[in-house]
Amino acid sequence: MQKGMHTDTERCVRAVRSKDARFDGWFFTAVLTTGIYCRPSCPVVPPRPENMVFHPSAAACQQAGFRACKRCRPDTSPGLPEWNHRADLVARAMRLIADGVVDREGVPGLAARLGYSSRQVERQLLAELGAGPLALARAQRAQTARLLVETTDLPMAEIAFAAGFSSVRTFNETVREVFALCPSALRTRAPRDPSRGAPGVLALRLPFRAPLNPDNLFGHLAATAVPGVEEWRDGAYRRTLRLPYGHGIVALTPRPDHIACRLTLSDPRDLTVAITRCRRLLDLDADPVAVDDQLRTDPVLAPLVDKAPGRRVPRTVDEAEFAVRAVLGQQVSTAAARTHAARLVTAHGTPVDDPEGGLTHLFPTPGALAAVDPGTLAMPRTRRATFTTLVRRLADGGLHLGADSDWPGTRAELLALPGFGPWTVDVIAMRALGDPDAFLPTDLGIRRAARELGLPSTPAALTARAAAWRPWRAYAVQYLWATDDHPINFLPV
The missing domain is CATH 3.40.10.10 (DNA Methylphosphotriester Repair Domain)
Structure with missing residues (x-):
């Protein structure tokens, strides 16, 4: 493409x-x-x-x-892969629009986050997408409205407000213009989903481009799940979500042609953001054909790709949360990292009610973690300093991790922090920032896979060989990891 x-x-x-x-x-x-x-x-x-x-x-x-x-x-339709695989102004703007920034902060707020004038942002979006930020946000509001009309029994006035419209009249006019039907007719035409009757539960289908291999994607999320925040239950990955207006609980289940999504929100205005973050978590807007075709050009990777095509990069719903968890995972086992995170969640997370399972908390905010007494952290002194520096920088705004992050600039900021080496920075770039070309040549699993496959195993030599995999080295990492029998590579039973 x-x-x-x-x-x-x-x-x-x-x-x-x-x-x-x-x-x-x-x-x-x-x-x-x-x-x-x-x-x-x-x-x-x-x-x-x-x-x-x-x-x-x-x-x-x-x-x-x-x-x-x-x-x-x-x-x-699935989103355009460009927005998650590029770091330029247009791509960053599209990620922010998808995250609801225009609805919450307007075009000036969008431009301020990007560091450009409103006119510059408008001009570049029009040139590439044929529509400015207001039109793009309006199209997104229309889609959110349709989802709420078709999957809930909410009154239309509440849907108009939840979808971000300024008035019921504007909501009605937009729905008629976009779908050639009034809202009540949209609801009448929609097929009834058995899950729709569950109070407060939205049952959605998240589309993706085939193929999609769920093994490493859901295996990774389940194997690293932080108790209280995440769990694997009844064939679904479930987790709590911290959202702009409230919180949510989502259950994501892989199906042959879609991801089944069951979503409970404390405030329906968060629907669009919740869906966007779930799609980003599962890398659903990727173009697996383009990725796999490029990786197949290497005769060593080709058999791995042919055996299980369509691997995605497991990402995150909260960039700051992932950065904290990356530090907790430095030089320790997956089980130890989960234990450290679970203690922080129990002590400093925000309690939530989960009638359907075992989720108990939202992951703690950087502000809450910045207030933790370092002496209570069960980790070596150097990692304790790394942790406290990170959460304080996140809490005071000195470090920003988000959908609009500039990848090279953010990498440089992270490398300047004490205790942040290439592995930590690259894993954050890959899974939190969404850089499709992030690579982990020092990772023990990658080096072990490289030796078994006859690839160079030293970081410098492996990086040189991996130049042919660009710009999809983060996906090559998934195929290399999959040569191991670690639980992250298998869909839980």
């Missing part, structure tokens, strides 16, 4: 004619004769090529006056 592929008309037409789902989210097809827009894999008979125009985003289609197809529901 490639950036700006909506401008390659011939290639887009071929994808539409073949109903190729791999292109869903990469571009959208607007049909001049019907006034609707579709995803490339739409099951209806493709229109004539002269009646198709292509746009880079659903927001651009909506801004051009097209309505979403009722059959293929293009607004529910």
Whole structure:
């Protein structure tokens, strides 16, 4: 796939004619004769090529006056991989918009976080996506509204507020413009899900691009789960979520063609952010075909990829939380790291009620951890200093870890902290910041896999060999780790 592929008309037409789902989210097809827009894999008979125009985003289609197809529901396509695999202004802006920043802080707040003027952000988004931040946020609000209309019995006025609309009138007008149906008609058309009747539970399907190998993805999350915050129960990974307006509990279950998501929120305004963070956690917007094709060019990696294609990078729902856990995991076993984290959770986390399982707390905030007496931490003095420095910098705003982080700049800031070596920085870059090219040549599991496969095992030589895997070295790490029999590599029973 490639950036700006909506401008390659011939290639887009071929994808539409073949109903190729791999292109869903990469571009959208607007049909001049019907006034609707579709995803490339739409099951209806493709229109004539002269009646198709292509746009880079659903927001651009909506801004051009097209309505979403009722059959293929293009607004529910997997997200464009570019936003999670790039670190430039547009990608960082899109990650922040997905995280609800425009709804909470407006375009000036978005621009301030990015360090640019509102005009500069608007100009670059328009150039690449055909829509500015307000239009992109509006499209996201419309999708959130549809989810709430179709999966809950909330009154429409409450849905309008929860989805981020300023008034019920604006909510009604937007739904009609985008979906060509009034909100009540959307609800009538929606199939009834058995889970929908559970009070306060949202049952959603999270799409992804095939293939997806769930083994290392869910295996890693389950094997490293912090008691009280995370658990594996009844075939699902469950965890608590700290969100802008409240908190949530999510259960994520791998299915052949989607991830089943059961979500309970203390405030429905957090729906969009919760979904975005769950998708990011499971790396659902990745393009596994592009990744695997690149890694297959190495004859050593090719058999690993062919054996179990579609590995994702297990990420996080909270960048600061992961950084803390990375420090707790320095030079100790997975079990010891979980024990350290569980003690902090019990002592300093925010209690939550979980009627369905064993979740008890939100992970402690940096502010709460910064107030901990270092003498109570059961860890060596040097790691204690690393921990306290990190949480204090996070708490006072001196260090920012988030969807909008500038990868090179943040790496440099982390390396400047005491006790932060290349392994800690790279694992944070890979799993918290989302850098698809982060690499761990000093990791013991990687070096062991390299020796067994006949790859160079010294960090410098392995890094040189891994240059051919760029820009997907974080995915190569998953394939190398999978050669071991560690529990992180297996879907729990």
